[in-house]
Amino acid sequence: MRSRLAMAVHTRLEKRFPEKRLFIRSDTETRFIRLRPSHQLVGWSVASLLVGWSIISTAVILMDSIGAGNFRAQAQRDQIIYEQRLNALSTERDARAAEAVAAQQRFSSALEQISIMQSALLETEDQRRELETGLDVVQATLRDTMQDVKTSRLALEQLAAEPGSAAAGAVMSAQADSTVDLLASALAETAAERDKIAADAQFALDSAAETQLELRLLQDRNDDIFRQLEDAMTVSVEPLDKMFRAAGMNPDNMISQVRRGYSGSGGPLTPLSFSTRGGAPDPNAERANGILNRLDEINLYRIAAEKAPFDTPVKAAYRFTSGFGQRWGRLHAGTDFAAPVGTPIYATADGVVTNAGWSSGYGRLIKIQHEFGIETRYAHLSAMRVKVGQRVSRGERIGDMGNSGRSTGSHLHYEVRVGGTPVNPMTYIRAGQDVF
Template identity: 40%
Template structure:
């Protein structure tokens, strides 16, 4: 069969018929092929009717004119009945073809309506499912936010966007696809939520361990500072000094600060409990450092650490005031500075023989007499424990020994009170 020409398609192009019944509009689509088939059927019926009528008419005209007779009349009557029956049969066939065509058109219209209705219902169902999934995801995110869960494992918004509407898919396939997507999204949401909760629990445990570690560290530091400060405070009080007044003096002389944080003021009301505790530890460390400075600057150390004998104490002796103590050891035994200071005298002085005087902070002065040798010079700065000379027998002396004096603002003090007070420190 030859394909239809373009001209025929122009006359029999696809047509759409809209029929409005009972307030509803029904759409009927007639393709080019259906129109051509109906046209051919109609032409065939018309041609058959025309041909049959022509044959009857021809027989009537071309028959010889003979007298009518009962036999001829019977023949004509029978032929007429045959032709009438044939015409009736043709008419019935035409009506049957027409009814079949109408039934086909009605069935086609019903199928189209059913397909359109099913497609629309499926699209509405799929759209409602997508909206339900989005609402479910919003509730999951809200629940995760209330529990301070991490948002790293949340489902991307694109995963729950409204799915596209496929044009060629059956209703069962569409519903199955929507249900599959719903189940997959729900599983991913539950997995991400479980992972976020697990991460949160691990983080809380880690924070708890860190807090316990810092609590133990703070407690150890506080205990160590308490243990370190108590003996130093005991030394100062045992020597008769006012520790508070002495530490204030140290703070005034050693209070320099600097650096990027210099000048910042700390308001205790703005600090948390942990920050206030840490600040207290820093203050205790600063106090300990002030104690260390005071101990190093005050003459608490013994002038002789080698083996020696205590031969004379502080106080009246032979009718006179003995303003120091005597320590005996072999000649040349090292004599040590008992605190940091500056040498103010190094030479021979009256009954002291070879004498070294050292000026210390806070108004203190120490004297070392009867030396055999002097190892420092006037104006030299010395440190606690530094050798300044050797034990000797110069000046008014009955044997090799050290005469050691301690003075505060010119007044002689008993050196043993300081040496004994710091016995467990040095």
């Protein structure tokens, strides 16, 4: 049974792969190599596997290259959009801050006008009270005078009844009438002045009510401006705070450390101060100072982001060949970026170069010390463009990709170490790509 099955298989193989002989002739003899159907089948299978493997490998490499290019283009577009949004927010912030300062000035001017009008109103009220007091005195004097006139008229009538006293009575009557006319004129002038003061007081009250309405409208506008500014500050700070936390860093500690070492021009923003005339603190000034504090916080976040390695070391097209983690029983302490020899390598954060030379398996190695106890390493370089002690900035070209040291091809071995302990560099790179 087996022999017949083997014969059938052999017959079919001979149809597909007939037996061939390869003759090898020399000067003295001729030899041949017999290529049996089974040998041809094995050779054909091996060739098919090699061709298939080549096609699949080429497709994987092309897909990785295309995916890396699309990923980088998307990251660049996201960075441009975020920068445009930050610029727009900065412009709007400056405009709103100018409006807030102008509104505060108008508010202070209106308060001064109200204070002046209140002082004038108090003076008018004092004059009105004095005039009322004077009017009461005049009225009392007029009543006394009328009583004296009445008494004088009775005395005149009695004198008129006596012989020889008519001329004296006429003189006394004329003097009494003159006194009454003088008092009546003074009373009329006093009443007119009182009415004028009352009209002035009413006008002052009406003006004060209009000013109070303008102040309320101005306060509403100030509230709207402050609310927009506070929302803009929140939108700007949240992504930065999320970026630091995604990288496993404490934003509060980093901001405190940056604030202690701040040496930028101008220093932190100066709080606003408005006169309260000995009263309670001005709520508008407190809100404005809160916005300034948020602006100062954004500035410190920006400085901290420049000092931490949130950027990628390779800007050109590349592919990942090995990630962070255990490999062949050992810790692979970094991430490998593969690209042609000479591809530019960039610093991922501000720092100082502590090593630029040959280092055993690393080959040509550059070490950069950053803030917050962070160190980055760039290995297997073909050329180094920095020196030990040189200060570099984020995005500055420091070397070229190569194949030096223990390396199987042109690539960059990139490490991030915190306090001397290796951490996954992609944690920082992904956190930065979400913002930048």
